Amino acid sequence: xxxxxxxxxxxxxxxxxxxxxxxxxxxxxxxxxxxxxxxxxxxxxxxxxxxxxxxxxxxxxxxxxxxxxxxxxxxxxxxxxxxxxxxxxxxxxxxxxxxxxxxxxxxxxxxxxxxxxxxxxxxxxxxxxxxxxxxxxxxxxxxxxxxxxxxxxxxxxxxxxxxxxxxxxxxxxxxxxxxxxxxxxxxxxxxxxxxxxxxxxxxxxxxxxxxxxxxxxxxxxxxxxxxxxxxxxxxxxxxxxxxxxxxxxxxxxxxxxxxxxxxxxxxxxxxxxxxxxxxxxxxxxxxxxxxxxxxxxxxxxxxxxxxxxxxxxxxxxxxxxxxxxxxxxxxxxxxxxxxxxxxxxxxxxxxxxxxxxxxxxxxxxxxxxxxxxxxxxxxxxxxxxxxxxxxxxxxxxxxxxxxxxxxxxxxxxxxxxxxxxxxxxxxxxxxx
Amino acid sequence: xxxxxxxxxxxxxxxxxxxxxxxxxxxxxxxxxxxxxxxxxxxxxxxxxxxxxxxxxxxxxxxxxxxxxxxxxxxxxxxxxxxxxxxxxxxxxxxxxxxxxxxxxxxxxxxxxxxxxxxxxxxxxxxxxxxxxxxxxxxxxxxxxxxxxxxxxxxxxxxxxxxxxxxxxxxxxxxxxxxxxxxxxxxxxxxxxxxxxxxxxxxxxxxxxxxxxxxxxxxxxxxxxxxxxxxxxxxxxxxxxxxxxxxx
Numbered sequence: 032x033x034x035x036x037x038x039x040x041x042x043x044x045x046x047x048x049x050x051x052x053x054x055x056x057x058x059x060x061x062x063x064x065x066x067x068x069x070x071x072x073x074x075x076x077x078x079x080x081x082x083x084x085x086x087x088x089x090x091x092x093x094x095x096x097x098x099x100x101x102x103x104x105x106x107x108x109x110x111x112x113x114x115x116x117x118x119x120x121x122x123x124x125x126x127x128x129x130x131x132x133x134x135x136x137x138x139x140x141x142x143x144x145x146x147x148x149x150x151x152x153x154x155x156x157x158x159x160x161x162x163x164x165x166x167x168x169x170x171x172x173x174x175x176x177x178x179x180x181x182x183x184x185x186x187x188x189x190x191x192x193x194x195x196x197x198x199x200x201x202x203x204x205x206x207x208x209x210x211x212x213x214x215x216x217x218x219x220x221x222x223x224x225x226x227x228x229x230x231x232x233x234x235x236x237x238x239x240x241x242x243x244x245x246x247x248x249x250x251x252x253x254x255x256x257x258x259x260x261x262x263x264x265x266x267x268x269x270x271x272x273x274x275x276x277x278x279x280x281x282x283x284x285x286x287x288x289x290x291x292x293x294x295x296x297x298x299x300x301x302x303x304x305x306x307x308x309x310x311x312x313x314x315x316x317x318x319x320x321x322x323x324x325x326x327x328x329x330x331x332x333x334x335x336x337x338x339x340x341x342x343x344x345x346x347x348x349x350x351x352x353x354x355x356x357x358x359x360x361x362x363x364x365x366x367x368x369x370x371x372x373x374x375x376x377x378x379x380x381x382x383x384x385x386x387x388x389x390x391x392x393x394x395x396x397x398x399x400x401x402x403x404x405x406x407x408x409x410x411x412x413x414x415x416x417x418x419x420x421x422x423x424x425x426x427x428x429x430x431x432x433x434x435x436x437x438x439x440x441x442x443x444x445x446x447x448x449x450x451x452x453x454x455x456x457x458x459x460x461x462x463x
Numbered sequence: 464x465x466x467x468x469x470x471x472x473x474x475x476x477x478x479x480x481x482x483x484x485x486x487x488x489x490x491x492x493x494x495x496x497x498x499x500x501x502x503x504x505x506x507x508x509x510x511x512x513x514x515x516x517x518x519x520x521x522x523x524x525x526x527x528x529x530x531x532x533x534x535x536x537x538x539x540x541x542x543x544x545x546x547x548x549x550x551x552x553x554x555x556x557x558x559x560x561x562x563x564x565x566x567x568x569x570x571x572x573x574x575x576x577x578x579x580x581x582x583x584x585x586x587x588x589x590x591x592x593x594x595x596x597x598x599x600x601x602x603x604x605x606x607x608x609x610x611x612x613x614x615x616x617x618x619x620x621x622x623x624x625x626x627x628x629x630x631x632x633x634x635x636x637x638x639x640x641x642x643x644x645x646x647x648x649x650x651x652x653x654x655x656x657x658x659x660x661x662x663x664x665x666x667x668x669x670x671x672x673x674x675x676x677x678x679x680x681x682x683x684x685x686x687x688x689x690x691x692x693x694x695x696x697x698x699x700x701x702x703x704x705x706x707x708x709x710x711x
Contacts, residue, residue: 043679064626078594080694082691083690084697133597133600133670134597134608135677135708135709290686384570387568387569
């Protein structure tokens with residue numbers, strides 16, 4: 032039983048060191064169970080949510096929390112006085128399989144501090160994952176961290192075993208990196224990302240010729256940026272993300288609101304962590320990836336930061352009122368996507384449903400379209416449903432306003448003057 | 464020709480009933496399994512006897528007439544725990560008989576919208592339970608997972624677990640609907656069976672150990688500075704927590 036307690040302590044320490052890495056997804060890879068245990072579902076599955084509201088999908092853990100580097104933002108930096116422990120590949124496999132069999136997790140997220148050298152550390156990670164894949168015949172999802180500065184051959188091996196690989200950029204600019212992580216160079220981080228990207232491209236081309244070619248990182252690669260530890264603007268961050276998506280075909284860029292885990296003089300003295308800012312950056316990120324927006328449309332030199340109390344799409348729409356309102360029965364899919372409050376699903380449903388007949392405003396809630404913001408920017412069969420016109424100076428205020436309390440529904444009817452006029456008209460003409 | 468239609472509650476039973484009513488355009492006032500609580504003087508009760516052959520023919524006809532999306536929606540709605548599910552299916556099919564494969568796109572149509580909504584609820588719950596199932600290793604050598612979903616999602620999630628844990632003997636037990644799925648690893652098959660509650664099974668020592676490891680891992684993983692209980696509760700409703708090891 033002594034070993035069990037030992038394992039418990041290790042698990043706590045190593046999970047504590049890994050939890051600031053926000054990558055969580057288990058989607059984008061489809062792996063069949065080939066006579067062993069586990070498979071990867073392409074939709075991704077969340078298994079639980081912790082008290083900070085973040086999902087638990089993978090067993091997120093460090094191989095070791097010892098580190099030769101001294102990055103100011105990191106909880107595992109050399110100068111931090113914490114107990115240092117290390118898991119053996121067998122222990123990693125035992126924990127993963129034990130949790131997986133009970134359906135606690137969707138797979139493994141293995142990261143680590145750097146010990147001895149990047150190559151040595153990378154070999155340890157690969158060893159643990161190889162044990163899982165080959166000895167336990169584990170076909171579940173594995174997210175493997177690449178160590179900056181590791182040999183390209185090791186990077187290649189990692190991608191062949193894992194579903195997703197990632198290496199964290201952490202700080203958006205070269206200067207910030209030099210300030211807070213003096214031991215890491217930007218090249219050491221970006222070079223493996225380039226390599227992984229070209230390997231993925233080659234692998235996809237090869238697999239088109241023969242399905243027998245083993246897959247290389249089928250769920251692609253991701254990275255993480257820390258927000259608020261250094262003085263970058265949102266414009267710099269979003270533009271960087273846009274380039275990462277366009278040039279390196281990253282699947283995800285994660286944003287992590289900086290939480291002071293040390294009182295280093297190099298770090299800003301801030302009270303809270305910028306959670307709201309992180310949220311707005313994620314919204315902007317989604318607009319880049321799924322809504323056809325460009326970074327320069329969302330942010331420019333005059334307004335280099337996203338508004339804190341208005342989502343980026345509404346902000347964009349308010350700056351481009353000349354494009355609204357749009358008629359939902361005619362507007363293109365791409366145009367619908369740009370309406371505040373209408374997401375990918377709503378837009379798809381509108382496009383599907385309108386093939387079978389015209390849609391009125393009342394049909395939209397049946398499709399699951401939320402009208403709270405959208406109604407100021409659309410017409411249906413020529414009818415406008417907002418309670419103030421798009422040109423009105425009230426619009427901005429309406430979009431900012433807190434959602435109405437449900438129990439007030441009986442007292443204030445949210446109908447516009449226009450609709451009241453319609454109602455009285457129908458009373459006069461007797462039409463319903 | 465309306466009236467109340469009764470069937471035996473099986474899918475073949477409902478298919479028989481629909482095969483009799485839908486093509487002829489007969490509109491039942493209600494479709495039920497149990498005898499109606501109050502006998503009305505003017506409504507006639509028609510008891511439909513299950514005819515497996517007719518049911519199969521009708522099912523084949525459905526898969527020819529309807530789009531795959533429609534069939535998917537109907538399957539999900541059938542597994543919904545909703546008092547009106549048979550009538551929703553009936554109305555949908557009545558429309559589908561006229562409109563054919565375009566029915567699945569008429570999302571705002573009064574015959575489609577309620578069924579589609581139910582199907583989405585069932586689908587969403589089924590997906591959630593892919594994550595919320597917690598197996599416990601019992602001394603009997605099988606992995607046991609109790610759950611109590613709102614809808615009868617077990618048949619919708621069984622294939623996922625059968626593929627994933629093909630080398631395990633496992634049991635999924637739906638306590639609310641008193642049914643369960645038993646997976647046999649030697650034959651690689653699962654079966655849906657009626658299942659009664661009979662105390663907690665005895666757990667292995669390894670199970671207790673993994674449970675405490677998981678609990679401490681789960682607690683460690685939360686970042687205190689980001690604490691957000693409403694968000695957590697939105698994602699993990701209180702009703703599923705009794706069956707989750709980390710919340711128990």
